[in-house]
Amino acid sequence: MRKTIATVSVSGTLAEKLEAIAAAGFDGVELFENDLLACPLPPEEIRARAADLGLTIDLYQPFRDFEAVPDDLLARNLRRAEHKFRLMERLGTDLLLVCSNVSPEAIGDDERAAAQLRLLAERAAGHGVRIAYEALAWGRHVDEYLHAWRLVRLADHPGLGLCLDSFHILSRGSDPIGIEAVPGEKIFFLQLADAPLLAMDVLQWSRHYRCFPGQGTFDVAGLVRHALNAGYAGPLSLEVFNDHFRQADTGRTARDGMRSLLALEGELAGTTHPCVPTGFAFAELADDGGAFGEVLGALGFTRAGAHPRKPVELWTQGGARLLLNATGAEPSLAAIGLDGPDPAGAVKHAEALLSPVLPRERAPEEARLDAVAAPDGTQIFFCDDSWLSDFPPPPAGRSGGAVTGIDHVALTQPWHYFDEAELFYRTVLGLRPQGSLELPDPYGLLRSKAMSDPGGAVRMVVNIAQVGSGDVPWQHVALACDDVLALARRLRAEHPGLLLPIPANYYDDLEARHDLGPELRELRELGVLYDRDARGGEFLHLYTVTVGRVFFELVQRTGGYDGYGAGNAPIRLAAQHSGHRSGGH
Numbered sequence: 001m002r003k004t005i006a007t008v009s010v011s012g013t014l015a016e017k018l019e020a021i022a023a024a025g026f027d028g029v030e031l032f033e034n035d036l037l038a039c040p041l042p043p044e045e046i047r048a049r050a051a052d053l054g055l056t057i058d059l060y061q062p063f064r065d066f067e068a069v070p071d072d073l074l075a076r077n078l079r080r081a082e083h084k085f086r087l088m089e090r091l092g093t094d095l096l097l098v099c100s101n102v103s104p105e106a107i108g109d110d111e112r113a114a115a116q117l118r119l120l121a122e123r124a125a126g127h128g129v130r131i132a133y134e135a136l137a138w139g140r141h142v143d144e145y146l147h148a149w150r151l152v153r154l155a156d157h158p159g160l161g162l163c164l165d166s167f168h169i170l171s172r173g174s175d176p177i178g179i180e181a182v183p184g185e186k187i188f189f190l191q192l193a194d195a196p197l198l199a200m201d202v203l204q205w206s207r208h209y210r211c212f213p214g215q216g217t218f219d220v221a222g223l224v225r226h227a228l229n230a231g232y233a234g235p236l237s238l239e240v241f242n243d244h245f246r247q248a249d250t251g252r253t254a255r256d257g258m259r260s261l262l263a264l265e266g267e268l269a270g271t272t273h274p275c276v277p278t279g280f281a282f283a284e285l286a287d288d289g290g291a292f293g294e295v296l297g298a299l300g301f302t303r304a305g306a307h308p309r310k311p312v313e314l315w316t317q318g319g320a321r322l323l324l325n326a327t328g329a330e331p332s333l334a335a336i337g338l339d340g341p342d343p344a345g346a347v348k349h350a351e352a353l354l355s356p357v358l359p360r361e362r363a364p365e366e367a368r369l370d371a372v373a374a375p376d377g378t379q380i381f382f383c384d385d386s387w388l389s390d391f392p393p394p395p396a397g398r399s400g401g402a403v404t405g406i407d408h409v410a411l412t413q414p415w416h417y418f419d420e421a422e423l424f425y426r427t428v429l430g431l432r433p434q435g436s437l438e439l440p441d442p443y444g445l446l447r448s449k450a451m452s453d454p455g456g457a458v459r460m461v462v463n464i465a466q467v468g469s470g471d472v473p474w475q476h477v478a479l480a481c482d483d484v485l486a487l488a489r490r491l492r493a494e495h496p497g498l499l500l501p502i503p504a505n506y507y508d509d510l511e512a513r514h515d516l517g518p519e520l521r522e523l524r525e526l527g528v529l530y531d532r533d534a535r536g537g538e539f540l541h542l543y544t545v546t547v548g549r550v551f552f553e554l555v556q557r558t559g560g561y562d563g564y565g566a567g568n569a570p571i572r573l574a575a576q577h578s579g580h581r582s583g584g585h
């Protein structure tokens with residue numbers, strides 16, 4: 001299907017927007033009036049610029065507060081419209097979006113509204129222009145798409161049809177099934193936006209929080225399916241008003257929009273995700289050649305081998321595999337390896353969704369591994385077992401340590417790319433969002449979203465870099481343990497400075513909330529955090545101090561616990577900040 005996007009959806013000047021939109025592969029744009037008014041180029045030149053870039057101008061918008069007005073106002077509104085029609089001729093576009101009247105002067109009279117819309121369509125036809133009428137969710141009298149359709153039917157003019165906008169329909173909880181009753185040729189345009197579920201006035205919600213399909217909670221694909229069933233054959237057009245998108249990189253947002261439409265098309269075609277990962281193959285830590293060794297040794301990891309030609313070491317414990325890559329960089333989490341049934345297919349899928357595929361020679365070892373860059377720059381490798389053969393076989397026998405594998409990894413996104421990250425993990429890796437949280441930090445608020453495969457084998461937590469709190473871009477690797485208390489006991493005895501201290505107040509409160517009995521004393525002594533879910537599943541966890549940007553979490557899940565101890569995160573954040581500050585930062 002043709003893919004278009006409203007110019008309001010991305011940042012920049014109109015010239016920058018058009019360039020980025022074309023580069024992302026869109027076929028055309030909805031030209032937003034403000035972008036035109038603020039543009040120094042005459043309409044003919046905008047038209048030529050778009051054409052040079054291979055873009056059509058599919059629609060001009062919005063035209064406001066036209067219908068259902070007193071007669072004297074109608075004359076003025078028609079004069080305003082005439083000006084738009086002439087402008088549209090110069091722009092070479094033939095579809096004008098008219099949104100339902102929000103003015104207090106509008107009259108709640110369908111006959112009047114329809115007659116005036118018909119008149120508008122007649123005048124427009126004289127300029128080769130058609131009218132797409134859209135019900136805004138906050139329209140004065142028309143705020144529902146089926147009401148708009150009644151007016152269009154009543155007006156009965158071939159140049160008058162509907163503009164359907166998924167936000168206005170789904171934000172009000174209207175059932176989109178009614179779209180199927182509209183003849184496809186009367187749906188002149190289809191605008192798509194998703195949104196997070198927020199309890200607020202629809203106008204504020206629409207103007208600030210819209211996002212691309214797949215980034216929110218609406219079933220946008222389901223709505224599109226109804227439009228296609230009705231016979232709609234026009235473009236799929238993104239129309240997003242979003243405070244973050246207005247500040248983000250233009251090209252990046254445009255590519256993200258295209259990724260969203262490609263994924264939506266895949267959903268419509270019923271293609272299931274080809275390559276959901278089945279587990280963590282490894283996490284790769286970059287350091288300056290020794291920063292992590294001491295911590296990993298203390299945690300019970302063994303250095304299983306070194307790469308014959310690269311400064312990369314493999315450290316293992318149980319099923320957890322960590323690669324230490326002496327790049328000379330600040331200690332950080334550089335890459336994640338994911339196991340899956342079809343690594344080559346996974347890369348092809350990622351590439352089709354516009355993920356940057358990283359050059360082969362940047363693979364951490366010789367096996368033919370492909371990687372793509374996640375939105376925060378972390379390399380994601382798609383693996384089978386072959387990479388292990390680059391290392392000498394690990395020593396036989398179990399290490400006897402408490403760590404059994406990697407439970408989850410947490411990455412930090414720049415705050416204006418949070419939605420991009422969610423879409424990436426959803427569509428490229430096939431993970432599902434588990435929940436979104438806002439966690440208090442001593443110096444700000446941390447937004448956090450957990451994503452997981454259906455079986456919980458691959459869990460990723462996406463955090464937003466904190467604004468106004470010193471911008472600490474921490475990342476962490478959480479290691480699953482079979483006896484976290486035993487490990488904590490050993491670490492407290494042998495490496496007293498390694499673990500993050502937890503305040504006594506936390507345990508006093510824990511005692512009040514849960515009847516933990518003697519276990520509480522042990523948690524308190526060992527500085528282990530605790531959480532319990534509604535079904536009695538339990539989570540015990542603790543943290544190491546931070547090395548560069550990275551810290552380790554040690555976790556133990558029992559009874560089907562599926563969360564991340566979110567209630568404890570503020571305690572951890574405060575402890576980390578105080579460590580940083582007393583540490584001379």
Ligand SMILES: O=C(O)c1ccc(O)c(O)c1
Nearest residue numbers: 062099134165206207239
């Ligand atoms: O917020 C608005 O005013 C507005 C304008 C045009 C649209 O197509 C829309 O969905 C909203």
Ligand SMILES: [Mg+2]
Nearest residue numbers: 134165191239
């Ligand atoms: Mg709209």
